Every structure is written in C-alpha cells, then in structure tokens.
Amino acid sequence: MTVDTLSPSAVSRSSETSRCIKAIIGASSGNLVEWFDFFVYSFCSIYFAHAFFPGGNTNTQLLNTAGVFATGFLMRPIGGWMFGRIADKYGRRSSMIISVLMMCAGSLMIAVLPTYAVIGAAAPALLLVARCFQGLSVGGEYGTSATYMSEVAVAGRRGFFASFQYVTVIAGQVTALIVVVILQLLLSQEALRAWGWRVPFVIGALAALVSLYMRKSLDETSSSATRNREDAGTLRGLFCHKRALAAVVGFTAGGSLVFYTFTTYMQKYLVNSAGMNPKSASTVMTAALIVYMLMQPLFGALSDRIGRRTSMILFGILTTTCTVPLMYALRSASSPYAAFGLIIVALAIVSLYTSISGLIKAEMFPPEVRALGVGLSYAVANAVFGGTAEYVALWLKSAGIEPAFYWYVTALCAIAGVVAICMRDPSKEGYLRGNSR
Template sequence: MSETTPQPLTVKDIPIVGNKELRKVICAAGLGNAIEWFDFSVYGFLAVIIGHTFFASAPQSVQLIASLATFSIPFLFRPMGGAIFGYLGDKYGRKNILSFTIILMSASTFAIGLIPSYATIGVFAPLLLLLAKIIQGLSVGGEYAGAVVFVSEYSPDRKRGFMASWLDFGSIAGFLVGALVVSTISLAIGQDAMGDWGWRIPFFISLPLGLIGLYLRKSLDESPTYEAQNNNSAEAEEQEKVETTSVGTVIKENLNGIVISCLLVVAVNSTYYMLLTYMPNFLSVNLGYSYDHGVLIIIVVMAFMLLVQPLVGFLSDKIGRKPFLFLGSVGQLFLAIPAFYMVMHHNVFMIAGGIAILAVLLCCFIGVMASILPALFPTDVRFRTLAICFNIAVLIAGLTPPIAAWLVETLQSLYMPAYYLMVVAVFGFIAAVKMPETANRPLKDATPVASSKTEAKEVLQEHFDYIEDQVNEIENKISDLEEQRQNLVDQHPKLN
C-alpha cells in the first residue's frame, strides 16, 4: 500500500453546507423517524383491534397479549438490521442505504393494512403480520442510526446539536400524528367501522410518506464527510483495510465509544419508554384513571417536548453537550421520586406537572443524543458500529415497561418506576463523565464543516488551535516519559 504525506488543510478543503440544503437534509432524514414512530403510535392505539383481527381464535384476554408480543418481535431483529445496513452504509454510502431503508420500512407498514383477517385466511394472517413486523425491525435497525450519521456528517460543526435534535423531534411528531390520525378516523366513521376496515387506513398512509422521503433522499448528495473520505486515495485504501478487519479489532479500537454509546442509549431510551409507553398504563392500572385520560396527558406532554427539545439542541451548540447530560442524569436521580409523588396525587395539574418534570429531563437527553453518538466513532466504521450499539441498547431499554410493571406488582410499591429511573440516570451520568465534549468540533477523524466561507475561515483557525493544543499535550507527555526514562537509566549501572 502506497503511503502519502497528508497535505495541510486549507479553507478550500472545508465543505460549505447552506441553510437551504440543511433543511432539505433534515426533512429527508427526519421523515424516516417520523414514519417509524407513526407506526409505533398507530399499532399501539389499534392493538386491541389488531389482536381481534389476526388472533381471533384465541381468547379475548390472549388476543391483546399476542398483538403486543408481535409488536415487540421486531426489536429482536433490529441489531441484525443495524449490522447489515450499517456495513453497507459504510461501504456504499449513507444516502443509498437510507433510500432503501425508508421504502422498506414504509412498504412493510403499508403491507400490514393489506393482510386479510384470521377469519379469511386462518393462521396465515398472524404469520404474515409477523413477517411484516420482522421486515420493519430489520429496516428500522439501519434507519435511525443511518439518519443520525447522515445528518451529523452534513451539519456544520457549530450547528450540529441543533440540526441533529430535529431527528427526535420527528419521532415525537410522528407519534403525535399517528395518535391524531387514529382518533380522527375513529371519530369520523365510528367504532364498528373502525374495527371492521377503518383500522387499515392509517397503515396505508405510511407508503406515500415513504415515497416522499425516498424522493427527498434521492435528491440529496452524499454527506460531505463520507465523500471527503472516499475522494482521498490514501483514506480509500485505509477503508479497504478496515472492511477486512475483524469485528474484534473494530471493537478494540472503538471500545470507549461503544461503552459510552450503550450507556447513553440505555439511559435515554429507558426513560423514553417509561414516560411514553409505561406511564399511560401506570395511570390506568395502578392509579385508576381511564386509559384515554392517561394517553391524553401523555400527548399534551409530548407536544410540550416538541418545543423544548430543539431549544436544548440549539443551546448545546453554545455551551456544550456534557452540561445537558449532567443536568438530565443528576436531575433524574434526585427528581424521579418527587415527580412520581406528584403523579400519584388525584389532581390533573399535579399529574401533568410530575410528568412534565420527567419530560424536561428527557429532553436534556434526547436533545443532544443524536449529535453525540456519531462523534464517538471514525467515519469508516461510524454507521455499522453505531447501528449495532444503538439497537442492542434499545433492545435492553425496550424491557423497561414490563420490568417496571413486574417490580410494582412484585414489591407492591408504586415508587419502583422512580427507582428504576434513578438507576438508569447513573448510566447517563457515567456516560457524561466518560465522553469527550463534542460541541463545535469536527466529527472524529473528519474535516471540519461550515455554513459559510466566513465561518469556514473561523472554523479552520479553531481547528488549527485545537491541533496545536493536542501537539503541545503530546510533547508534554513525551517530555515526562523521557524524564522517567532517564531516571530509570540512572539507576542501572550498565545503561549509564
């Protein structure tokens, strides 16, 4: 393999990404997250009808369990999807793989609306439903990680926190739209028609959304960071080397980033599922509120989160990502019990206030997570490593609702979910301590990205200052090592 001497970086080497192009990237990438959570919402709200439609031979109490179990199956296939699409995304580009995953995801969701009922085709109905959910799991395994990588590699260094925060904004928006669509259709056609055929309509909506996302993604260029790597012949050779490197070597070289990302994702998604999935059931089963009442409160809180989350991303570009991780983890550690104390009062304002506290703390996490994770890994293995870590951690976090319910039932304490949140808050705190500050810095082993020529000059100078600091730090370490060496040599008669 030929060796080349790296040339000094100049302003011409800094990619310029304008606001118009950035908005297009955010829309294209965020739409995939919105479709994922749209399906999450629709399936959850229609779980009873889906259970009756596809598991009609089972007792009514078992139908809902079977429906929810089918919903959970895709989580098992997400790590496999992350590994497959992550590898392909590192080899063939982020844009191409994201174009494939969004159409695969929307098509599998659309297919659920086409599957005949158990009364029509018997056991093939639940089998086809399971197949559609497995395909969803594989595609989602590459979708979120790919979108996070794509947006982060496209975003200027000074705006990455704000830009990446819109991805999870899309997730929450997709959930809310799903709830609104189901409620509107049910109100318009009535419960009987909804159970007969109306439930299929929300699933059909996913296909046109996917086609819009496909069009937007196809119209974009590849991310500047990925293109810069492939355009450099020396780095291209290094890419070939990495592709033949064992999984063990990749893990060893990126172990710190892997540990941080897994800790962070478990902390964030455990809190996410506790608040948005478990809480409505907690309010209805354990506190006696109607399920619809609990869901309405959650929807209001999620709408509030839509306002807070981008603000956290914006501020993280000004003061850093780590302060928000510390605020979210420490706040959750000390406020989880007071928040649940408020939730358990029979006053709607107290309930909303307690949930709002947890929601603000969650926003501290999800407002910065999408900008932190890609910065932990180098470009050549960023997609695959992040996708596998993220989906394994999500699989673990997905156990949060049943574990919380089991703890409450077994230990007969309504505060067990709060204690659970306190434990995962420690994970978030450890991640905050271990991670390097990534705000206003280029991605790992990547060229800086700017939003204008003027900013490019400033970013380049900041990059040079950072390199000088790193060189000085290395020289100080070398000096200390030389001093230690000399001390040892002085103690040995034959080495003097």
C-alpha cells in the same frame, strides 16, 4: 448613501446554513415516516390486540402485543449492522432509501393482514414477521440518519441542527397520535376494533412515496476515499473503538428506557394505572409530545453552549432523582391537566438526552465506521432496554409489583449518569471537529 454588502465569509456561512437546512428536511421526511409507522403499532394495539390474540383478558392481550413490539426491537441490532455497513461502504443516501422502503413494506403487510379468526395461529406469526421487518428498518434508520444529520450540520451549531432527528422521531409519534385521535372522533369503538385500526398503517405506507422522492435528491455526505477504506463498515474497524462503543451502550440503556417510558408506554399507563379513559389519554399525550418536540432544538442549542457531556450529566442526575416521584404522581393524577404538567416535566428532563442523542454518538466515531458504530451500539442497548420497556412494565403490573418498574428505570438512568461523568466531552474532542467528508 452607503450600501452594506455581505462579506464572502458571511455569504459562505449563509450558503452552508441553507444547504444544511435543505439536507435536514430531506433526511427528516423519511425519518418521520419511519417512526410514524413504527409507533402506530403501539398506539393502535389497544384496538387490534383482540384480533390477533383473542384469548385472555385485556391486560394479557396487551402483554402479547407488547411482546411482539419488543421482538421488533430485538431485530434492531441486525438492522444497525446491516444498514450501518451499507451506509459506511456504499453511502448514507442509499442506506436511507432502502430503510424507508423496508419500513413501508412492513406497515402495508400489517394493514392487510388477516386476523386470528380468519387464518388462526398464522395471524400472530405473520404479525411478528412484519414487526421484525420494521425492526430491521428502524435499526438501520437511526444510525444512518444520525450520522447524516451530524455530518451536514454547521460547525458550532451541531447540537441545534442535529436535534431535528428527534424532532422528527417525536413528530412521527405526534402524527400517529393525531391520526388515532381523529379516528376515535369519527369512528365508534366497535368500528375501530373491527377495521379502523388498519387505516394508520395504510397512511404510513402511502406517505413513503413522498419520503422516497425527497431522499433520492439528498447529497451524499461520505467521500469515496472514506468508503473505499479497507475497514469501512466492518466490525474489525469498529472494535478499534471499544471505549466509544461501551459509552454509547451505557447511556443509551437508560436514555432509551426512560424515553419509551414517558412516550410510548405512557398512554397505556394513563389508561391502565391512572384510570384515565383512552380518548383523554390520547389527547394528553398528543399535546405533551407536541411540546416535547418543540423542546428539542432548544436543548440542542443548549448543548452547543454547555457541552454534550454536561447535558448528559444533568440528564443522569435529574432522571435518577425524579423518575420515581413522577411515576407515583402520575398514577394518582386527579385530572388530565395535572397529568399533562407532570409529563412535560419528565419530558423536559429527557430532552437533555434526546436532543443530542444521535450527535453525541456520531461524534465518537471516525467516518469510515460512523454509521455502523452509531447504529449497532445504539440498537443493542435500545433493543435490550428500550424495546422491552412496555413488556417489563406490564409484566410487573400483572405480577402486582408495578412500582418495581419505576426503580428499574431509575437504576439504568443512574448508570447512564455515571457513564456520562466518566466520558470525555465528544463535542470538544470528537471526530466531527474537522471536516469528515
């Protein structure tokens, strides 16, 4: 009887894949915790808005909390620069450890923060400080984790493996929503508004201990030679790649805006515009985000076959033509099931971008400025367009011209599509083709 044995090359590939999976799980644990903490604010704001902004009607209170949410995004470029420099100059692992600790500090601060009734105007001011703290952390987390996952991913399957960055981003949202749904089932509306909204922030802070442990065991992907280069982690070195910077900003503007429109903002849209009750809206979004999360590896693998540029062109075309009809249909959705189906269609289109979001950016920059390039350019566009999505949507609604928001999203997605058509395919020409470590 003949016994087949694996060739040395097959063993090597198996070992590389195993190493890749372990590294991505370790990095993803912190990514999930960070995004759970960040999105808990948005999902719980409907319950604590009155505690920090007691004046005005419900829409005004939500508008104020959305403004604080947007301010946290405005800190992202600083975080992208600060943590990007740390990652390129001192290592990806160190940057990821610091960012998850900072995020948890911000969450714990919100969990124990006194309300307006106790300390007056200092309450919303301190809420703003906590959100800025979290904004710095997430601004650095995205660039560093995207860089790390792209560098550990197996060649030829980078789209598939790197897609797990957004799996954990979405998992953070799903987990936050599940926690909110459980609290809605266990607590009364009065209890949620009084103290129940604090529970998710405490959970997020405690979960960081597990994440910290897992991230401390990660291998470093950057080499000492790369980190010791004169222009490592510097703006001078980054600005040598102006075309890559412009491309990332261009398609991140539309990508981030449409992502937050159909995820973070959609829960409020279903309640305030479609007339759905909060519990049904939370259930619909939880189910939709779970499906969306499972889509990411599929669309990531698709990009390995058709190319990142082709995926981005399809994203630009479909979001430009479908956003307005989908938003109108959702506003008049007659049942939670209809709303769920429409949201799934929208999120499938968005997956063309989100599944490769981090990878396509990392492939454009050399290793000595990769984390800085990914983090800073993404953070600038995300802060200006993604972070203000809720605020702009609610402001236009309060002004009586809500459909203008649909066209605003469409216009930016069209720009992203044009940028994708004009760009070279980084999966074929990018710096990650060779060994960057």
